Amino acid sequence: MSKPSQFALMSQRRFAPFFWVQFFGAFNDNLFKTALVVALGFDAASWTTMSASTITNLIPGLFILPYVVFSATAGQIADKFEKAGLSRLVKWLEVAIMAMTGLGWMTHTLWLLILGVVGMGVHSTLFGPVKYAYLPQQLKPEELMGGNGMIEMGTFVGILLGQVLGAILVATKGIGLELVAGGTLLTAVVGLVASYRVPNTPAPAPNLQINWNFLTESIRNIRHSAGNRTVFLSMLGNSWFWFYGALVLAQFPVYAKDYLHGDSSVFVLLLTMFSVGVGTGSLLCERLSGHKVEIGLVPFGAIGMTVFGADLYFASTGYANTAAVVWDTFLQQDSALRILFDVVMIGVFGGFFIVPLFALIQTRCDPEHLSRTIAGMNILNALFMVAATGMAIVLLGQGLTIPELFLATAILNAVVAMYIFSLVPEFLMRFLAWLLIHTFHRVKTVDADRIPEAGPAVLVCNHVSYVDAIVIGAASPRPIRFVMDHRIFKMPLLGWIFRTAKAIPIAPAKEDPWLMEKAFVDIAQALHEGDLVCIFPEGKLTSTGEINEFKGGIAKIVERSKVPVIPMALRGLWGHLLSRSQDNVFERAFRKGWRSSLALAVGHPVEPHNVTPELLHTQVAQLRGDWK
Known part of the structure; x- marks a missing residue:
């Protein structure tokens, strides 16, 4: 409406x-x-x-x-x-x-x-x-x-x-x-x-x-x-x-x-x-x-x-x-x-x-x-x-x-x-997000008013491209603390963007257990301060366009911080130049075209005692539907 x-x-x-x-x-x-x-x-x-x-x-x-x-x-x-x-x-x-x-x-x-x-x-x-x-x-x-x-x-x-x-x-x-x-x-x-x-x-x-x-x-x-x-x-x-x-x-x-x-x-x-x-x-x-x-x-x-x-x-x-x-x-x-x-x-x-x-x-x-x-x-x-x-x-x-x-x-x-x-830096981060969704893409939001305007919550979403966080951030009425793979912070432009947005770096336990534990501490602190935190439970970008298995980190987060979890789904980003699609770069650019359509669908909040990775995976998949 x-x-x-x-x-x-x-x-x-x-x-x-x-x-x-x-x-x-x-x-x-x-x-x-x-x-x-x-x-x-x-x-x-x-x-x-x-x-x-x-x-x-x-x-x-x-x-x-x-x-x-x-x-x-x-x-x-x-x-x-x-x-x-x-x-x-x-x-x-x-x-x-x-x-x-x-x-x-x-x-x-x-x-x-x-x-x-x-x-x-x-x-x-x-x-x-x-x-x-x-x-x-x-x-x-x-x-x-x-x-x-x-x-x-x-x-x-x-x-x-x-x-x-x-x-x-x-x-x-x-x-x-x-x-x-x-x-x-x-x-x-x-x-x-x-x-x-x-x-x-x-x-x-x-x-x-x-x-x-x-x-x-x-x-x-x-x-x-x-x-x-x-x-x-x-x-x-x-x-x-x-x-x-x-x-x-x-x-x-x-x-x-x-x-x-x-x-x-x-x-x-x-x-x-x-x-x-x-x-x-x-x-x-x-x-x-x-x-x-x-x-x-x-x-x-x-x-x-x-x-x-x-x-x-x-x-x-x-x-x-x-x-x-x-x-x-x-x-x-x-x-x-x-x-x-x-x-x-x-x-x-x-x-x-x-x-x-x-x-x-x-x-x-x-x-x-x-x-x-x-x-x-x-x-x-x-x-x-x-x-x-x-x-x-x-x-x-x-x-x-x-x-x-x-x-x-x-x-x-x-x-x-x-x-x-x-x-x-929030001004510049929001400017880049606004520029992205008003020049290169047409972004439609579905039930974005379910993102709370005040109070702590965890947002979970499928992970399709390197610009997922920018699209989600542009749709939110308030700043979001994103939990991102630590390797993204080493990329020249995106690393600067996410550092300025106070994103939280995380690494797999087998690669850097200290950084992983620090990420969970930082997440708990952000939620304690009333922030919105967004994680991508797949732990990596999809390489097929399908939603990977959700890891158990989300359960650990809500065990520490009893806050609602809000499922979300990105539609239309698969095949983006910054996704892991194996198609030819030029083919992807022209197939998507100028001002390609995207959508972000937001689901109903899930109370912390009901949260499981399997339930959230099902809800995100339903929100996304067949549009990758």
């Missing part, structure tokens, strides 16, 4: 009202900020003596400053109090802030508008932990990728529409400031109305004692998150995305004006392309992930961000036009379409990068500490974005051009991504 689309969530009260609350919040933030940036960037002299470049980097910095100061407190509040009530409180605050900034627009008072930037930063700081902690409380695990994709899409569409409307309204001759003042207040009121439809969402830690010292609480939050290595490095990856995005997006006003020789409509076009890209990438995540948290998309996203970020530099250097243009005449210039394509693709791959990281944090974090973890991540995001602002100001001040800044950011992205993935 096909699973419902992520768009079905928009008809459900547990998701739709909250979606609109965050959508209108993102929309209003950007309507206000963009109107202010355009007003000051294109007419700076009538407002301030600061340069346009300084202003466009300073305003984002002021907006994110509250994240550093208030995130720790906001995370505690979100864990301690019911989230629907908090949503309404935050929306009332937004109404008050927009009323104040309306006065600033009407009286041409810059300090009130700057105070409004900081106030909207406070608004977003308070809502951030609520937003991402709300989803895992209301959505099923298989809905998280789609739900996060919808939220990210909504956020960036809100950003896009807010930026477009902000630029258009403020540029309207005669009544531009009045339109911005009224539009931001009206949007705040609409968001407030939506918040009263958000369903009750209980506090996970109602007895939490709030520590109002933001400095000590910030340190404690980050230290707590650092205790979970995968979650913490995912937080750093998330923060890096915002560093990258903040650094690139902050340059668009001056880039559009000074390098592309465009007016505000060209600036809006760049923002539109980027936001459409992120929204598209975010929505594609559910389809590409197969309704599970697929972190293999994260390296894919990082690669695209580097490739297209670098190409944006080369496309910019090829732009030779010096005449003033508006958006439609800009499209007629050489390199213009290439520039826009690069901007779109940076956004698409940014969506691939960010959505799985959010879902991973939500599923691997302690539920009672999730809001505080998100708050800790927001602190890191703020620090990274402040660093991006500082880096841009310094490098541009040293004479670097904006296109050169794009190239430097793309190169730095590659370095940071390689560092993070080297620390958490």
